Each structure stands twice: as C-alpha cells, then as structure tokens.
Amino acid sequence: xxxxxxxxxxxxxxxxxxSGEMSPGSQLPxxxxxxxxxxxxxxxxxxxxxxxxxxxxxxxxxxxxxxVVEEIDPFITTLSADPETGLGGxxxxxxxxxxxxxxxxxxxxxxxxEIHQASGVVAAxxxxxxxxxxxxxxxxxxxxxxxxxxxTSFYPxxxxxxxxxxxxxxxxxxxxxxxxxxxxxxxxQAGYRDMITVRAPxxxxxxxxxxxxxxxxxxxxxxxxxxxxxxxxxxxxVTVYPADRNEFVxxxxxxxxxxxxxxxxxxxxxxxxxxxxVSGSVGRNSREGLA
Amino acid sequence: xxxxxxxxxxxxxxxxxxSGEMSPGSQLPxxxxxxxxxxxxxxxxxxxxxxxxxxxxxxxxxxxxxxVVEEIDPFITTLSADPETGLGGxxxxxxxxxxxxxxxxxxxxxxxxEIHQASGVVAAxxxxxxxxxxxxxxxxxxxxxxxxxxxTSFYPxxxxxxxxxxxxxxxxxxxxxxxxxxxxxxxxQAGYRDMITVRAPxxxxxxxxxxxxxxxxxxxxxxxxxxxxxxxxxxxxVTVYPADRNEFVxxxxxxxxxxxxxxxxxxxxxxxxxxxxVSGSVGRNSREGLA
DNA sequence: GCAAATTTGTTCGTATGTATT
DNA sequence: CAATACATACGAACAAATTTG
Numbered sequence: 222x223x224x225x226x227x228x229x230x231x232x233x234x235x236x237x238x239x240s241g242e243m244s245p246g247s248q249l250p251x252x253x254x255x256x257x258x259x260x261x262x263x264x265x266x267x268x269x270x271x272x273x274x275x276x277x278x279x280x281x282x283x284x285x286x287x288x289v290v291e292e293i294d295p296f297i298t299t300l301s302a303d304p305e306t307g308l309g310g311x312x313x314x315x316x317x318x319x320x321x322x323x324x325x326x327x328x329x330x331x332x333x334x335e336i337h338q339a340s341g342v343v344a345a346x347x348x349x350x351x352x353x354x355x356x357x358x359x360x361x362x363x364x365x366x367x368x369x370x371x372x373t374s375f376y377p378x379x380x381x382x383x384x385x386x387x388x389x390x391x392x393x394x395x396x397x398x399x400x401x402x403x404x405x406x407x408x409x410q411a412g413y414r415d416m417i418t419v420r421a422p423x424x425x426x427x428x429x430x431x432x433x434x435x436x437x438x439x440x441x442x443x444x445x446x447x448x449x450x451x452x453x454x455x456x457x458x459v460t461v462y463p464a465d466r467n468e469f470v471x472x473x474x475x476x477x478x479x480x481x482x483x484x485x486x487x488x489x490x491x492x493x494x495x496x497x498x499v500s501g502s503v504g505r506n507s508r509e510g511l512a
Numbered sequence: 513x514x515x516x517x518x519x520x521x522x523x524x525x526x527x528x529x530x531s532g533e534m535s536p537g538s539q540l541p542x543x544x545x546x547x548x549x550x551x552x553x554x555x556x557x558x559x560x561x562x563x564x565x566x567x568x569x570x571x572x573x574x575x576x577x578x579x580v581v582e583e584i585d586p587f588i589t590t591l592s593a594d595p596e597t598g599l600g601g602x603x604x605x606x607x608x609x610x611x612x613x614x615x616x617x618x619x620x621x622x623x624x625x626e627i628h629q630a631s632g633v634v635a636a637x638x639x640x641x642x643x644x645x646x647x648x649x650x651x652x653x654x655x656x657x658x659x660x661x662x663x664t665s666f667y668p669x670x671x672x673x674x675x676x677x678x679x680x681x682x683x684x685x686x687x688x689x690x691x692x693x694x695x696x697x698x699x700x701q702a703g704y705r706d707m708i709t710v711r712a713p714x715x716x717x718x719x720x721x722x723x724x725x726x727x728x729x730x731x732x733x734x735x736x737x738x739x740x741x742x743x744x745x746x747x748x749x750v751t752v753y754p755a756d757r758n759e760f761v762x763x764x765x766x767x768x769x770x771x772x773x774x775x776x777x778x779x780x781x782x783x784x785x786x787x788x789x790v791s792g793s794v795g796r797n798s799r800e801g802l803a
Numbered sequence: 804g805c806a807a808a809t810t811t812g813t814t815c816g817t818a819t820g821t822a823t824t
Numbered sequence: 825c826a827a828t829a830c831a832t833a834c835g836a837a838c839a840a841a842t843t844t845g
Contacts, residue, residue: 225812225813225814226813226814227813227814251828251829251830252829252830253828253829261814261815262814262815262816263815263816264813264814264815264816265813265814265815267830267831268813268814275566275726275727275728276712276727277712277727281829281830281831282822282823282829282830283821283822283823283829283830283831284821284822284823284824284828284829284830285822285823285824285828285829285830286828286829286830287829287830295709297707300762300764301592301762301764302764302765410765411765411766411767412763412764412765412766412767413763413764413765413767414761414762414763414764414767415760415761415762415764416588416759416760416761417708417759417760417761417762418586418755418759418760419710419730419732419755421567421568435566436563436566436567436568436728437566437727439710439730439755441710448765448766448767448768450766452766452767452768464709464710464730468707468708468709469706469707469708469709470705470706470707470708471591471592471705471706471708471762472703472704472705472706473591473592473593473703473704473705473706474593474701474702474703474704474739475702475703475739475741475743476702476703476704476705476739476743477739477743516831516832516833517832517833518832518833542809542810542811543810543811544809544810552833552834553833553834553835554834554835555832555833555834555835556832556833556834558811558812559832559833572810572811572812573810573811573841573842574810574811574812574840574841574842575809575810575811575840575841575842575843576809576810576811576841576842576843577809577810577811578810578811805845806844806845807843807844807845808842808843808844808845809841809842809843809844810840810841810842810843811839811840811841811842812838812839812840812841813837813838813839813840814836814837814838814839815835815836815837815838816834816835816836817833817834817835818832818833818834819831819832819833819834820830820831820832820833821829821830821831821832822828822829822830822831823827823828823829823830824826824827824828824829
C-alpha cells in the first residue's frame with residue numbers, strides 16, 4: 222500500500238527540485254510529457270503539480286508551462302526602536318530611509334486620507350467609542366517597483382480639531398507624524414505595542430501584491446498602537462506584509478550592530494523537507510505522543 | 513464569461529459560511545448533495561471544496577464529511593523583554609509561568625540534548641567555525657494538551673568545558689539558562705535579537721502540530737541570538753510556531769499594561785474577504801498601478 | 804466483532820475553453 | 825491563424841476511512 226500515485230510523482234519532482242536538478246525559474250516538462258514519463262493520466266499529473274503548487278515550489282502559467290518558483294529577495298523590517306532616533310521602526314517617515322540604507326529603491330504612494338467612524342478594532346485600540354470619527358491615512362509601498370507592504374494609520378479626529386490639521390491633508394508629512402504631533406500638540410510617543418499575526422490575504426491584497434490566487438502566500442498583519450506620555454493611545458497603524466518577501470527583526474537590550482546578514486537564516490537554499498532541519502528533529506522515531 | 517463554475521460554487525459556500533448560516537464545526541452537505549443542489553459534477557464540487565480548503569475555511573474528514581473549521585484560541589507570546597525580570601520572552605524558563613498567567617495549562621518535554629557540529633546558520637549566528645561542537649537542547653511545548661511550539665537552543669560546547677555542565681544534562685534547568693550561565697560563568701545576557709520569518713512546515717512539524725498535510729498552515733520561525741556584555745553571541749534559540757494558533761506582541765518604550773486583549777485584533781469573527789477591511793481598502797477602483 | 808451503508812480519496816478517460824507564442 | 829500548454833468540466837469506477845446496524 223504505497224502512497225497514492227500523484228504523491229509519488231509529486232515527491233519525485235520535489236526531490237529533483239531540491240537536488241538542484243531543476244533550478245529556480247526553469248521550466249518543468251509539460252503535463253503531457255509528465256503523463257508519458259510517469260505513465261499516469263494527465264489528471265493525476267495535475268494533482269501532483271497542485272500538491273507542489275500549494276507548497277509554493279512551482280507555479281503554472283497558462284499557455285506557457287510549469288516553472289520552479291524563484292525566491293524573492295526579502296526585505297527585513299526592524300520592529301524595535303532605532304537606538305538613534307529613539308522611536309520608530311518600519312513606519313511611514315522612517316520607511317524611505319530604511320529601505321535606501323539597504324541599497325534598494327523605495328516608493329510610497331501619496332497618502333489616501335479618509336474619515337471613518339471607529340469600528341471594532343480601531344475603536345478598541347484607540348480607546349474611543351464606536352461612533353467617534355477617526356482619520357485614516359493609507360499608503361501603498363514598494364521596493365524596487367515590487368509591492369512590499371500596505372499601511373493604514375488611524376488617528377482620533379480629536380487630534381485634528383486640536384490643531385494637527387496636516388493629518389487630513391492628502392500629502393506626506395515630511396518630518397514624520399511623531400515629530401509633527403509633538404511639535405503641534407506636544408504629544409510625545411512614549412512607546413508602542415506591536416501585535417503580529419499571520420492570515421490569508423483578502424482580495425485587495427492578493428491583487429495589489431500580485432499573489433497567486435490560490436491562497437498560498439499568507440500575509441503578516443502588524444497592529445501597532447502608539448502611546449503618549451500618559452499611556453493614552455493616539456495612533457493605530459495597521460501594516461500588511463506578504464510573507465514571501467518580508468522578514469522581521471527585533472532588538473532587545475544591547476545588541477551589536479548587525480553584520481548585515483552574514484548568512485541570512487530563513488534562506489540557505491531550499492529546505493530539505495523531511496530531513497532533520499535546524500529547528501526540526503522532532504524525534505526521528507517520532508509519533509510517540511509525549512513522555 | 514463569468515467565473516468558472518467551481519469558483520461560483522465556492523464563493524456561494526463562502527458566503528454561507530461567513531454569513532453564519534453555517535457555523536464553525538458544523539457539517540456541510542455531502543459532495544453528492546452539493547452535486548445535486550448545484551447541478552454540477554462531483555469533481556467540480558470537489559474543486560470548489562479544495563478552493564475553500566486551501567483558504568482554511570473548511571476541512572474534510574474521510575468517511576465523515578466536510579466541516580467548517582473551528583478556530584483555535586491563539587496564544588500570545590511577548591517577544592520583548594519583561595520589564596520586571598529584565599530579560600526573557602517566550603523562552604524555556606519563562607514559558608511555563610507565561611502560559612499559566614493566561615489561565616491555560618502548559619506542558620514541555622524533557623530537553624533532548626544532542627551534540628552537533630555547527631552548521632550554516634548555527635555557526636554564523638554563534639560566530640564559530642563550522643567544525644566547532646555545539647550543544648543543542650530541544651523541547652516540544654504544548655498548551656492545554658495541544659502542541660503549540662518547538663524550541664531548540666544551541667550553545668557553543670566551549671561553555672560546557674568552562675563549567676556549565678548542566679547544559680549537557682537531559683533535564684530542565686529550573687532557574688533558567690540565563691541565570692545558570694550568569695551564576696556559573698558570569699555570562700550575563702545583555703540583549704538579544706529576534707529574526708522572524710514565515711515558511712511552510714516540514715514533515716516533522718506537520719506531524720507534531722497535527723497540521724493538515726496540504727501545506728496550508730504556515731509556521732513562524734524565530735531565530736533568537738542572545739549576546740553577552742561584550743556583544744558576543746552565546747546562544748541561538750530557534751522556535752517554530754504554527755501560525756494558526758500563535759500571535760506575537762512586542763512592547764517598545766513605555767506601554768501601559770495590556771488590558772488583557774479587550775477585543776483581540778486578528779479575530780473579530782471571520783474576515784469578510786473582498787470587502788474593504790481595516791487594513792485593506794487598496795482602492796475600490798483598484799488595479800491602477802501606482803500614481 | 805462483522806457487515807453494510809455512507810462519505811471522501813484516487814485514478815482514469817474525454818471533451819472543450821482560454822491564454823500565450 | 826495555428827500550435828502549444830494549461831484550465832475547466834463531465835462521467836465513471838474503485839479504494840479507504842468511518843459510522844451504523
């Protein structure tokens with residue numbers, strides 16, 4: 222009772238991909254060729270390809286063929302505060318310089334400003350009633366002309382009426398909103414809390430990030446709530462990052478300057494699935510529940 | 513030319529799930545029933561179900577039927593340092609108490625200790641040659657009897673020969689390794705750096721976490737490098753967390769004590785995919801590239 | 804404990820549509 | 825326009841897992 226045929230075909234192709242026999246970007250034999258070489262029906266071959274597709278190893282292009290996927294050069298966002306500027310990390314103002322520091326070219330759209338009534342999460346995080354008006358500022362961000370993240374910040378409308386009128390202008394706030402709010406209203410960012418989750422992309426995200434519509438690539442979602450000196454939240458920033466091109470770093474305490482990713486983890490070529498990996502080794506004679 | 517039939521069926525089922533008409537845990541009509549009610553072939557119905565499966569909305573159980581998935585209560589790991597203890601965050605010693613603080617029951621296996629030669633990532637992060645011996649201590653961790661994470665820590669063998677002999681004992685170090693290394697060798701943890709990625713689970717992880725073998729649920733992988741007062745790395749901890757049951761929090765600067773998740777983000781019921789969500793709204797009249 | 808019924812899983816064959824070259 | 829290659833759809837049969845009688 223061996224494994225089903227489509228699995229055996231998939232595993233064989235997997236082996237050939239991981240061994241380097243088929244390199245990233247190269248084309249696999251056509252479905253009809255595979256049908257012959259494995260002596261299976263075309264549908265079975267397609268089942269094998271689907272198995273590889275959901276694992277992100279290959280992609281199909283109608284009219285062209287099936288290809289080994291090429292990895293995207295990931296961008297690393299540091300979520301903890303910059304020891305220099307004191308605060309920040311992956312946010313609007315700092316974004317452009319952070320990306321440029323890696324020798325890549327950042328782009329960000331002009332903020333799209335909207336006025337909403339605070340809904341569930343926004344109201345809860347900003348600690349305002351659900352009826353309250355909030356300002357949202359939304360930006361799409363790219364690196365080397367590839368979409369890398371979507372960011373939306375929410376501010377209580379209160380801040381605008383108290384004088385921070387630039388918040389409702391559809392233009393960049395060059396100095397950064399932290400600096401701007403400090404200067405105009407005396408609101409200082411004393412700290413922030415990030416809440417990170419992973420979920421499937423929605424329709425908009427799939428379209429903007431050009432993700433395969435098979436729901437394979439997940440997105441990070443980071444909810445950042447910024448607090449002032451009194452511990453009062455004054456901003457909620459929601460940023461969405463496709464997981465196939467983004468990584469995160471958090472520095473706590475005294476950490477030596479990064480040696481610019483000597484050998485980036487995560488990468489290191491394709492992972493040999495099945496062997497004991499760095500983290501794995503969950504018991505070679507596994508399957509025993511717990512001790 | 514509307515959307516393909518299997519997609520229309522899938523979207524209809526999606527709507528019925530999101531509307532609450534079919535609640536989490538409930539059973540969908542059988543494939544044969546769906547075949548009749550939609551007037552499609554069984555294969556087409558199965559294509560629709562596959563589409564929902566890869567998006568994590570339903571699951572099939574051979575011999576039983578197709579069910580709307582139930583969400584798992586996520587555990588939130590705080591990666592930043594505890595302001596009290598100074599350091600830590602999701603690590604061995606602190607793990608049990610962190611979980612208990614949420615009213616849930618933690619379990620951790622006895623560490624499995626192994627001696628390896630430092631390989632790629634481990635050697636690079638610990639800044640030792642590839643030939644050097646390192647000690648690894650591996651634990652499986654559960655919450656309420658459900659597997660939640662896998663953790664492996666690597667230490668240069670050096671530390672053992674200098675006197676930290678407990679590192680090669682297959683037993684818990686009650687006080688925590690940070691405290692132990694400080695007491696025996698005077699090595700103080702001055703800080704640490706976390707590098708977070710998301711990837712597909714390997715075979716071991718799929719088995720241990722009981723993930724669907726369709727590669728849908730991704731895992732977080734956190735590489736934590738701990739540094740001593742001289743900025744020298746003395747430990748690398750790799751922790752793997754299934755993304756369907758884990759979230760992360762990072763506190764930077766002064767952040768008020770959390771109001772114990774007033775309304776947890778991430779959740780809020782099922783996401784209405786397609787509508788403008790909190791983060792989304794990437795242009796209702798979207799598809800225009802960039803301004 | 805076994806047999807039958809139910810339900811999903813695998814595999815084949817075939818035909819036609821759509822995208823790209 | 826033609827050829828190529830993947831996408832969708834139908835029908836059919838048997839296998840495997842689970843529940844039920």
